[in-house]
Structure formats: C-alpha cells, structure tokens
Amino acid sequence: MTARYAGIAGELREAIMRGDYDVGAQLPSEAELAVRFAASRGTVRQAVAVLAAEGLVGSRQGARRIVLGRERSQSFAELHSFAQWARSMGHRVTGRVLEQRRRAADAAEAARLALRPGDAVLRVLRLRSLEGEPVLLERTVYAGWIAPAVESLPADCESVTQALYEGVGLVFAYGEHLIDAVAAGTEDARLLSVRRGSPLLRQRRVTTTPEGRPVEWSDDRYRAGSVTFSIRNSVDANPLVRQVGDLRPSS
Amino acid sequence: MTARYAGIAGELREAIMRGDYDVGAQLPSEAELAVRFAASRGTVRQAVAVLAAEGLVGSRQGARRIVLGRERSQSFAELHSFAQWARSMGHRVTGRVLEQRRRAADAAEAARLALRPGDAVLRVLRLRSLEGEPVLLERTVYAGWIAPAVESLPADCESVTQALYEGVGLVFAYGEHLIDAVAAGTEDARLLSVRRGSPLLRQRRVTTTPEGRPVEWSDDRYRAGSVTFSIRNSVDANPLVRQVGDLRPSS
DNA sequence: TAGTGGTCTAGACCACCTA
DNA sequence: AGGTGGTCTAGACCACTAT
Structure with a gap:
C-alpha cells in the first residue's frame, strides 16, 4: 500500500516532467491541491515536501511554489541501490x-x-x-x-x-x-x-x-540526461573532494 | 524569532553532540518529547525530521529512534572553491x-x-x-x-x-x-x-x-578527464542500523 | 499485547507576498 | 486586503516492534 502523500507527489512529479508546468511556473496552491486530491492540507504539504527535497520545486513564504526543474535527481544523503x-x-x-x-x-x-x-x-x-x-x-x-x-x-x-x-x-x-x-x-x-x-x-x-x-x-x-546526482554540503565537513583525472586511469 | 521545532531540534542536537545520548542509543519517544517540551507531537516530529536530515538519528517504524552519530558530517560535505x-x-x-x-x-x-x-x-x-x-x-x-x-x-x-x-x-x-x-x-x-x-x-x-x-x-x-568528484560515505561513522528498514520492500 | 513511529485530518494563527 | 506558505495543535487509525 502506497502512502497517500507519495501518490500525490508522484502525480505532481509526472505532471512536472511531462511539462504541464513549465520551469519557472507556479504550482497550484496547497489549498487547491488539497481539494483536487481530496486530501488534507497536511498531506499535500508532505507531498510537496518530497518534491522540494528532490529539487523539483522551491518555495518562499507567502508566494506560490515555483517549478525549478524537471530532472530526476539521486540524493547521496540516502544512497540506495x-x-x-x-x-x-x-x-x-x-x-x-x-x-x-x-x-x-x-x-x-x-x-x-x-x-x-x-x-x-x-x-x-x-x-x-x-x-x-x-x-x-x-x-x-x-x-x-x-x-x-x-x-x-x-x-x-x-x-x-x-x-x-x-x-x-x-x-x-x-x-x-x-x-x-x-x-x-x-x-x-x-x-x-x-x-x-x-x-x-x-x-x-x-x-x-x-x-x-x-x-x-x-x-x-x-x-546523459537520464539521472542527476544531488549532494548537499556545508563548510563543516568533507565527503566531497575533487581529484585530478589523470591520477586515476579508467579501468 | 526561531520556530518552535527548530529550538527543539537544537536542544536535541546539542544533547546528542554533548554525549547525553550515546551512538546507538535510543531517543525518547515522540510522546515523551512532546510532554518534555510542551509541544504537540507534530511539532516534535518536525524537530526530529531535522535531525534525521542531518544524519544524526535514524528511525524504523515501530521502534524508537536511534542515534547514528555525533557529527553532521554524514550528509554534509565541504567543498572548497x-x-x-x-x-x-x-x-x-x-x-x-x-x-x-x-x-x-x-x-x-x-x-x-x-x-x-x-x-x-x-x-x-x-x-x-x-x-x-x-x-x-x-x-x-x-x-x-x-x-x-x-x-x-x-x-x-x-x-x-x-x-x-x-x-x-x-x-x-x-x-x-x-x-x-x-x-x-x-x-x-x-x-x-x-x-x-x-x-x-x-x-x-x-x-x-x-x-x-x-x-x-x-x-x-x-x-571530461580534467577532474573527478569523489564522495565518501564514511562507513565507520555509520553504524549498521539504518539499512535494514530501507531494504525491506516498501510496497 | 502494549508501545512506537508513519500517516492523515480539520481546524487555527501568523508572517509574508501580491495586488 | 486577500491569498499563500510556515507553523502548530489535538485528535485519530494503522503497521510494525518489542516483550
């Protein structure tokens, strides 16, 4: 059984990747989405939080959510198979x-x-x-x-x-x-x-x-174009470093 | 004015980094934390979600949250210019x-x-x-x-x-x-x-x-060939706990 | 079986944005 | 001023864990 919010997130994600919402365009308000999906606002917020974590949408308090891109991104914070x-x-x-x-x-x-x-x-x-x-x-x-x-x-x-x-x-x-x-x-x-x-x-x-x-x-x-890796970091620690290419000959 | 959940997250983070909770130890239940901080369970969940995103704690449905580490280095990286x-x-x-x-x-x-x-x-x-x-x-x-x-x-x-x-x-x-x-x-x-x-x-x-x-x-x-990005998922700081829940089929 | 986290609801108030 | 997202509450039910 898939969670309600995951289903909503999936539908919105598909709509974004299909181009229903252009990059830079606004997403419907949480209230509208709640009506459309017959869910509470809390559940809708869980759904859009998923999209935000994927980098697909951004938000500013008081303004509607904006579509930032339409690419799949794989986060390193949770490296799954x-x-x-x-x-x-x-x-x-x-x-x-x-x-x-x-x-x-x-x-x-x-x-x-x-x-x-x-x-x-x-x-x-x-x-x-x-x-x-x-x-x-x-x-x-x-x-x-x-x-x-x-x-x-x-x-x-x-x-x-x-x-x-x-x-x-x-x-x-x-x-x-x-x-x-x-x-x-x-x-x-x-x-x-x-x-x-x-x-x-x-x-x-x-x-x-x-x-x-x-x-x-x-x-x-x-x-190319099929997946994107996503990495979050701060100035504190360092799992990510650059290396010069010729130090590591390919296989 | 900082949000309530951010304050709670901050207190818990400090407690973890101070060593009040050992790595591998259990965090108090959400209900207990709600009482202790005089907040609703929803707010407590927002707080622990912050810690989870930082890689400090993990969770599995049905069991108490576990402290995974004392440093935010888990999901955070430093990148020099x-x-x-x-x-x-x-x-x-x-x-x-x-x-x-x-x-x-x-x-x-x-x-x-x-x-x-x-x-x-x-x-x-x-x-x-x-x-x-x-x-x-x-x-x-x-x-x-x-x-x-x-x-x-x-x-x-x-x-x-x-x-x-x-x-x-x-x-x-x-x-x-x-x-x-x-x-x-x-x-x-x-x-x-x-x-x-x-x-x-x-x-x-x-x-x-x-x-x-x-x-x-x-x-x-x-x-291409000029630089390589290198990422280390420090295995040492990541005591086994997390994967079991993640590997179970989710649907 | 009792406890716990995961999910969901239906309200509420506020800060902020747009008009 | 009205709309919107950010936050918070106080319930509820379920799936899963631990005992």
Missing part, C-alpha cells in the same frame, strides 16, 4: 544480465576488493532501464565469496541489493564514489542506444559490508 | 571573465536566489584553467545585492571566493549540488577547446551565506 531509488521515484525499472563469468582478479581488482591477485572474482555486465529505456550500464566485479549468491539470481533480477539481502542476509554499505564524465565507447553506445562519443555520467564505487569488507567494485555509466 | 582546491593540489590556476552583465531575474533564478522575479542579478561567464589548459567554464548568476562587489574584482581574479571574503567579508557556504553529464554546446566547445558534443561534467550549485541567504547560482562545466 538503483532499483530502490528508481522505484521510490515511481519509475518502472527493469534489468538484464548480458554477461557473467568468473575469472582471476587482476592486481587492481584485488587491491580494490581486498583480495590476493589471482583469487576468483565474478564479472557481471548488466543493463538497466527506466520505463523500458536503457539508461545504465553496470560493469561489476564481485568478490569470489559472494559469487555463488549472485550467480543464483535470475538474469532479469530487478534489485540485486534487495535480492542479496533477502537471500543471504547481505547488507550493503557504500564506500567511496568517483564521479566523472566520459565519452561512450563502442560497446557503451551500442547497449545504451546512443552515438559513440556521446556523454555518459560515470560513477565508480566500492561497496562493502557494514563491517567494511569489500563486496563489489563497479563502473556504472548513465546515459 | 575551485581555486582553493587547485592550489592545495599544487596546480597553477588562472581565471578570466569573458562576459559580465546585469539583467532581471527570471522566475526560476528568482526562486533559487530567494529574490522576486525581475530583481536585478549579475550574470558572469568565467573560464578557468589549470596549467594554462582551459578546464572549467562557469556560468554564474549573482544576487543583485552582491553584484557591486563582484563587478569590482579584476577580470583575471584567481579566487573569487577569497577576494569576496577579503573585500567585503562575505563567507560562502554551499547548499545543494546537482551533478550530471552533458554534451558540449557550440560555445562550450569553443571556449574549452573540445569538439562540439564531447562530454562535459556539469555541476550546478547554489551558494549561500552561512545564514542560508543565497548568493549565487552557478552552472559549471568541466572538460
């Missing part, structure tokens, strides 16, 4: 394993996964789609100890994170993320249905157990 | 203003900068280089009240952040960042010396004063 994030945004997400095979870890993989070079790893190539459109290409290397559980998953498994939790009780924590832009290679272009050389948003990450044991190392490439 | 970061990394950084003019804020700009539509803003196009190579194109919109200070800077000012601090005592905090990949447009390509359509890493951000007053809204485009 792709499937979980997509579903929470009301998207229809599908996935498909294109390739899966074991091999020996090379030196870089071994270092990232805290293994010895030559230890077995499982390499998986997975394509994921939103609303049937391919948007994300994942090249993941799993540590050998988790490989059997991953191999037992169906090829069209929607959420690997969730399946591994339910199957073997594995909980993922997230370690370090590297984010940059790259040009689509030949394989990228073919699988994501874009032209070769077109922009992709790349996220490379290590996932660990909550105890810090590395589980996977992944190179995820998003089609 | 480009010049400060580059110099700290030992790079030779230069910058140049290519365009600068005042105009009226449109609806979206006004909302982002907490201005009224039509208020004056200052639009600046700035190109920045590392070791003489152009790597970053900044399209910035400054709120009108800071425009005179910005206009008084030399066109080749190395660090705007530092200059504004030394000139008018303005301290920047950072708000929300949106990161994605885009294709270089004609102007982008010419100024960054790349081919049109080639990948750029785009960062859009709002900068505010520490009090939360918006100062600028900027669209920064980095040449």
Whole structure:
C-alpha cells in the first residue's frame, strides 16, 4: 500500500516532467491541491515536501511554489541501490544480465576488493532501464565469496541489493564514489542506444559490508540526461573532494 | 524569532553532540518529547525530521529512534572553491571573465536566489584553467545585492571566493549540488577547446551565506578527464542500523 | 499485547507576498 | 486586503516492534 502523500507527489512529479508546468511556473496552491486530491492540507504539504527535497520545486513564504526543474535527481544523503531509488521515484525499472563469468582478479581488482591477485572474482555486465529505456550500464566485479549468491539470481533480477539481502542476509554499505564524465565507447553506445562519443555520467564505487569488507567494485555509466546526482554540503565537513583525472586511469 | 521545532531540534542536537545520548542509543519517544517540551507531537516530529536530515538519528517504524552519530558530517560535505582546491593540489590556476552583465531575474533564478522575479542579478561567464589548459567554464548568476562587489574584482581574479571574503567579508557556504553529464554546446566547445558534443561534467550549485541567504547560482562545466568528484560515505561513522528498514520492500 | 513511529485530518494563527 | 506558505495543535487509525 502506497502512502497517500507519495501518490500525490508522484502525480505532481509526472505532471512536472511531462511539462504541464513549465520551469519557472507556479504550482497550484496547497489549498487547491488539497481539494483536487481530496486530501488534507497536511498531506499535500508532505507531498510537496518530497518534491522540494528532490529539487523539483522551491518555495518562499507567502508566494506560490515555483517549478525549478524537471530532472530526476539521486540524493547521496540516502544512497540506495538503483532499483530502490528508481522505484521510490515511481519509475518502472527493469534489468538484464548480458554477461557473467568468473575469472582471476587482476592486481587492481584485488587491491580494490581486498583480495590476493589471482583469487576468483565474478564479472557481471548488466543493463538497466527506466520505463523500458536503457539508461545504465553496470560493469561489476564481485568478490569470489559472494559469487555463488549472485550467480543464483535470475538474469532479469530487478534489485540485486534487495535480492542479496533477502537471500543471504547481505547488507550493503557504500564506500567511496568517483564521479566523472566520459565519452561512450563502442560497446557503451551500442547497449545504451546512443552515438559513440556521446556523454555518459560515470560513477565508480566500492561497496562493502557494514563491517567494511569489500563486496563489489563497479563502473556504472548513465546515459546523459537520464539521472542527476544531488549532494548537499556545508563548510563543516568533507565527503566531497575533487581529484585530478589523470591520477586515476579508467579501468 | 526561531520556530518552535527548530529550538527543539537544537536542544536535541546539542544533547546528542554533548554525549547525553550515546551512538546507538535510543531517543525518547515522540510522546515523551512532546510532554518534555510542551509541544504537540507534530511539532516534535518536525524537530526530529531535522535531525534525521542531518544524519544524526535514524528511525524504523515501530521502534524508537536511534542515534547514528555525533557529527553532521554524514550528509554534509565541504567543498572548497575551485581555486582553493587547485592550489592545495599544487596546480597553477588562472581565471578570466569573458562576459559580465546585469539583467532581471527570471522566475526560476528568482526562486533559487530567494529574490522576486525581475530583481536585478549579475550574470558572469568565467573560464578557468589549470596549467594554462582551459578546464572549467562557469556560468554564474549573482544576487543583485552582491553584484557591486563582484563587478569590482579584476577580470583575471584567481579566487573569487577569497577576494569576496577579503573585500567585503562575505563567507560562502554551499547548499545543494546537482551533478550530471552533458554534451558540449557550440560555445562550450569553443571556449574549452573540445569538439562540439564531447562530454562535459556539469555541476550546478547554489551558494549561500552561512545564514542560508543565497548568493549565487552557478552552472559549471568541466572538460571530461580534467577532474573527478569523489564522495565518501564514511562507513565507520555509520553504524549498521539504518539499512535494514530501507531494504525491506516498501510496497 | 502494549508501545512506537508513519500517516492523515480539520481546524487555527501568523508572517509574508501580491495586488 | 486577500491569498499563500510556515507553523502548530489535538485528535485519530494503522503497521510494525518489542516483550
């Protein structure tokens, strides 16, 4: 059962992304929305709070809410798996394993996964789609100890994170993320249905157990325009730093 | 006059950071807090929602809230200005203003900068280089009240952040960042010396004063390969608790 | 089973914006 | 001056947790 406010947020989000409300345009007042959705003002406020947290709308006391943009944004404050994030945004997400095979870890993989070079790893190539459109290409290397559980998953498994939790009780924590832009290679272009050389948003990450044991190392490439990462920060602490590109050669 | 819920959030935050509640310990129930602060449950919920957004506490339906950490570093990040970061990394950084003019804020700009539509803003196009190579194109919109200070800077000012601090005592905090990949447009390509359509890493951000007053809204485009954003979800400070609730299927 | 957080309602007053 | 969002109250029911 979906919460009432989540449903309202979803409808408004769709309307914004569909273009019913232009960027810069006003949203209906809370009172109007309450009438339209037959809900109380409190529930409507919960709904628009969701949109505000997603950066879709802004507000100023006394004036109507303004549409700020129409793009999906993925917040790092709550890093969920792709499937979980997509579903929470009301998207229809599908996935498909294109390739899966074991091999020996090379030196870089071994270092990232805290293994010895030559230890077995499982390499998986997975394509994921939103609303049937391919948007994300994942090249993941799993540590050998988790490989059997991953191999037992169906090829069209929607959420690997969730399946591994339910199957073997594995909980993922997230370690370090590297984010940059790259040009689509030949394989990228073919699988994501874009032209070769077109922009992709790349996220490379290590996932660990909550105890810090590395589980996977992944190179995820998003089609440009399909998703946006969102980060909040202040002058106090620093999870986010820039690094020079040539220090980290790509895979 | 601060809001009631903000005051309650502040008291709870101080108690947590002071160590009245250990990491992993339970917070009093909403009902208890409502009695203690002589407020309604709704107001208490607003207060703890603030702490949850800061990553200080987590919650699961049916169980009491848990203290996750003592520092706001969880969901908050520090981001230095480009010049400060580059110099700290030992790079030779230069910058140049290519365009600068005042105009009226449109609806979206006004909302982002907490201005009224039509208020004056200052639009600046700035190109920045590392070791003489152009790597970053900044399209910035400054709120009108800071425009005179910005206009008084030399066109080749190395660090705007530092200059504004030394000139008018303005301290920047950072708000929300949106990161994605885009294709270089004609102007982008010419100024960054790349081919049109080639990948750029785009960062859009709002900068505010520490009090939360918006100062600028900027669209920064980095040449692919020149920089990488790195984000650490400090696993150590994040004691296991949270994920279990999140991983359960929500619908 | 009792307690707790998640959700929702139907009011209310205020500060602020628009006209 | 009237509309709007920001805040607050005092209830209510439900799903889930803990015991």
